[in-house]
Amino acid sequence: MTQPVEKILVAFKSVPDxxxxxxxxxxxxxxxxxxxxxxxxxxxxxxxIRERGETSEIVGVTIGPxxxxxxxxxxxxxxxxRAIRIDDARLLDPYAVARILRGVIEKEAPQLVLMGxxxxxxxxxxxxxxxxxxxxxxxxxxxxxxxxxxxxxxxRCTRETDAGLEVIDVxxxxxxxxxxxxxxxxxxxxxxxxxxxKKPIDVQTCQQLGVIVEPLTRLxxxxxxxxxxxxxxxxxxxxxxxxxxxxxxxx
Amino acid sequence: MDFSWSDQQRELLDAVxxxxxxxxxxxxxxxxxxxxxxxxxxxxxxxxxxQGLLVPTEYGGLGQDPLTTVAALERLGYxxxxxxxxxxINAHMWTAVIPLVFNGTEAxxxxxxxxxxxxxxxxxxxxxxxxxxxxxxxLATTATRAGDKYILNGSKIFCTNGPIAxxxxxxxxxxxxxxxxxxxxxxxxxxxxxxxxxxxxxxxxVRTSPMAEVFFENCEVPAENLLGKEGGGAFLFTxxxxxxxxxxxxSAVGSMQRLLEKCIRYANERKQGGQSIGKYQLVAxxxxxxxxxxxxxxxxxxxxGWVAGHRKAVYLEAAMTKLHLADAWxxxxxxxxxxxGGYGYMTEYEVERELRDAIGAKLYSGTSEIQRNIxxxxxxx
Ligand SMILES: Cc1cc2nc3c(=O)[nH]c(=O)nc-3n(C[C@H](O)[C@H](O)[C@H](O)COP(=O)(O)OP(=O)(O)OC[C@H]3O[C@@H](n4cnc5c(N)ncnc54)[C@H](O)[C@@H]3O)c2cc1C
Numbered sequence: 001m002t003q004p005v006e007k008i009l010v011a012f013k014s015v016p017d018x019x020x021x022x023x024x025x026x027x028x029x030x031x032x033x034x035x036x037x038x039x040x041x042x043x044x045x046x047x048x049i050r051e052r053g054e055t056s057e058i059v060g061v062t063i064g065p066x067x068x069x070x071x072x073x074x075x076x077x078x079x080x081x082r083a084i085r086i087d088d089a090r091l092l093d094p095y096a097v098a099r100i101l102r103g104v105i106e107k108e109a110p111q112l113v114l115m116g117x118x119x120x121x122x123x124x125x126x127x128x129x130x131x132x133x134x135x136x137x138x139x140x141x142x143x144x145x146x147x148x149x150x151x152x153x154x155x156r157c158t159r160e161t162d163a164g165l166e167v168i169d170v171x172x173x174x175x176x177x178x179x180x181x182x183x184x185x186x187x188x189x190x191x192x193x194x195x196x197x198k199k200p201i202d203v204q205t206c207q208q209l210g211v212i213v214e215p216l217t218r219l220x221x222x223x224x225x226x227x228x229x230x231x232x233x234x235x236x237x238x239x240x241x242x243x244x245x246x247x248x249x250x251x
Numbered sequence: 252m253d254f255s256w257s258d259q260q261r262e263l264l265d266a267v268x269x270x271x272x273x274x275x276x277x278x279x280x281x282x283x284x285x286x287x288x289x290x291x292x293x294x295x296x297x298x299x300x301x302q303g304l305l306v307p308t309e310y311g312g313l314g315q316d317p318l319t320t321v322a323a324l325e326r327l328g329y330x331x332x333x334x335x336x337x338x339x340i341n342a343h344m345w346t347a348v349i350p351l352v353f354n355g356t357e358a359x360x361x362x363x364x365x366x367x368x369x370x371x372x373x374x375x376x377x378x379x380x381x382x383x384x385x386x387x388x389x390l391a392t393t394a395t396r397a398g399d400k401y402i403l404n405g406s407k408i409f410c411t412n413g414p415i416a417x418x419x420x421x422x423x424x425x426x427x428x429x430x431x432x433x434x435x436x437x438x439x440x441x442x443x444x445x446x447x448x449x450x451x452x453x454x455x456x457v458r459t460s461p462m463a464e465v466f467f468e469n470c471e472v473p474a475e476n477l478l479g480k481e482g483g484g485a486f487l488f489t490x491x492x493x494x495x496x497x498x499x500x501x502s503a504v505g506s507m508q509r510l511l512e513k514c515i516r517y518a519n520e521r522k523q524g525g526q527s528i529g530k531y532q533l534v535a536x537x538x539x540x541x542x543x544x545x546x547x548x549x550x551x552x553x554x555x556g557w558v559a560g561h562r563k564a565v566y567l568e569a570a571m572t573k574l575h576l577a578d579a580w581x582x583x584x585x586x587x588x589x590x591x592g593g594y595g596y597m598t599e600y601e602v603e604r605e606l607r608d609a610i611g612a613k614l615y616s617g618t619s620e621i622q623r624n625i626x627x628x629x630x631x632x
Contacts (some may be wrong), residue, residue, distance in 0.1 A: 019272070032265065070258075070262055073262070074266075187266075187273060187274060187299065188266055188270075189298060189299045189300050190263060190266060190267070190299060190300030190301075190304075190313055191300050191303075191313065193262065193263060193266055194263075195312060197259065221339050228505075239332065
């Protein structure tokens, strides 16, 4: 049954700051964290939808320990009306995340769920799809444009695919995942940040949600990729062509 | 003394770094050449919260303490190469916003501060005159009371933000016979009859910060725009200058850090005589001195910030901070050119501009000689 959008739920993840790239194996504790850039785009889109008067509420949700509260506040500083943090410090795989999010969605009953197409730390690109499957909702992934139609009961989404820009309509409620070109997120202003300190964070547990999840995958190790060996210098274009043909065999 | 950041300070400072990195890294060479002010960047800084860092929240500011404020400005100076924009912001904060916060009436604060904080209004001050610079209180501009107005006559020079300002804090004498006790501050608004701030002045550095010579010809200022008391101008000016001396070069510390990192990169990349120039002791030792200068500059700045948040009289700390930071910035920029060789002298490498931008620091808010005079008198000489 379609319902006009009244509430948008945006899921976001805290990831290591890509600008302060820590190499695998470095102790992660000192590295700064930020909202996953694609999730930030999803938050921005929700804010724009609200600014157009097409939703009345935006709820942010994330999963992690209290050390990610800074990212929760950043989401509220951007303009999310309220934020839920599911308190779980485990390393969760996409299926576990999708099942926890389903629990939150069943409780919150939003008409639209937005999130980034993937997190820049593990690059899984699965949560949105799995969540749509679990809920039996339509999904639009890799979206670069969203328009709400038919009195906000349908979303026209432009998807970036290998074949080009694909336009699909999904009935709401639906899951939409954001691609890079959907928008350019606003920055968190200092007044916003200071106001966000006063907004409470709604901390819940999986138990309270009635969701029991055990990750199906386990991280066994991470290692630095092998260093690229130094290149060789060529004296002339002719030599380069010969080497490309005979050594690299790419021509 | 404690410079360790609380979680809230760190969060705020990180947000400033990120804002600077994402919003203020535009190209500056052309703007510098053509002396163009970046209005858009000004507006963004206002919306982000920079101009209102120190202003109480009830007037649209963030109510931060001086230490957090200087550290935030340092982060901004590190991210943003447009020293002229930062100079304009500083002039606005220390010479217009601060006098309003401390001496404005409730009505004046409500009228001006929210706009001065959020980037919609630009402020500045007009003290220096053709014949009174270091000896600022010898000013010749007069103000005469006429009913519910004051009439100002005279001219001011080197007025930062003059051509773009919505309001200026102008110093004039209401009674020359009283000397310095006749000096009075007024809020002069853009468009006031007889007020002409349109004569732009070209300068060596911070060229993206507009400057004007300002004329007052029977300029009418409503009596409610008197700032502070008649005769209270000298004290008001000294207070505003003390804040300015302590804080105005906070962004320069960020700029020095940026120069230091640029020099380290260059010294590692540039090879002469079969090795990186950084391997030559003479080059390395210049960079080591630069590092020491940046660290000592940061420490004296934070020390000022901390003291300013904990006690009232900070004249000595403010003068020492201004003196030390100005010297350190100029020397850093000069050495950075030397390390970059001929490239450092060329516009494209964006080192020579830093030197041009830095040199003014030895002049404004009291020359380095004047800072030495102040320090000498405060330590019993
Ligand atoms: C970039 C820039 C921005 C500025 N912005 C503003 C502004 O917004 N508003 C404003 O009102 N003014 C502004 N000024 C003016 C600035 O405050 C003056 O230039 C400064 O106070 C010095 O005055 P002067 O230029 O008249 O030099 P002078 O006072 O004539 O000094 C000339 C030289 O004599 C030395 N000297 C003078 N008196 C003494 C003394 N007693 N003991 C030892 N040496 C002395 C000085 O140190 C200097 O070396 C700005 C200046 C610059 C460079």
